[in-house]
Amino acid sequence: MIETFTALADPNRFRIVEYLLGGARSVGAIGEALNLNQPQVSKHLRVLKEARLVDVEARAQQRLYGLRPEPLRELNAWLERYRDIWDERLGQLDSLIEELKTQDMEAAQRHARKKKG
Structure with missing residues (x-):
């Protein structure tokens, strides 16, 4: 659970998690919606993935990132x-x-x- 708190402590990662409540999104869609550049989004998503907060799903040429409910349930x-x-x-x-x-x-x-x- 420490990983969850650490990952969510960053305002941009927190914003990404909030945005992903609406469903799985691509790096580009996340960056556009939150006004972040692609390298920033990728870096934050890597941290969120290491903290088990997001999963990635490959669809054709895209990678879609979505929330994993387990760590959020543990936090709750x-x-x-x-x-x-x-x-x-x-x-x-x-x-x-x-x-x-x-x-x-x-x-x-x-x-x-x-x-x-």
């Missing part, structure tokens, strides 16, 4: 372990926000009563 499973922690902390934050709102409203009401009295 890893992240899932932390979602419960995040959900709990967000729940605590929601409670704190509500408590602060209540305190603000009570303080405003006390202030209004003092002004009247």
Whole structure:
């Protein structure tokens, strides 16, 4: 999974993976869509292939690169372990926000009563 994080850490490789969500594409199509030159795209695809994030399929004279679901599933499973922690902390934050709102409203009401009295 370290390879997945390392590969996705580069913004251009991340963009390539995002683009490939739409289906397998050629080096030329990737470069054109993301405004990258062919050598850059090929270099990034090599890294993504080494990280097992993409596969290449030869079709006639073209090579089409597509996403491999396994490493992305592994990444999702890893992240899932932390979602419960995040959900709990967000729940605590929601409670704190509500408590602060209540305190603000009570303080405003006390202030209004003092002004009247």
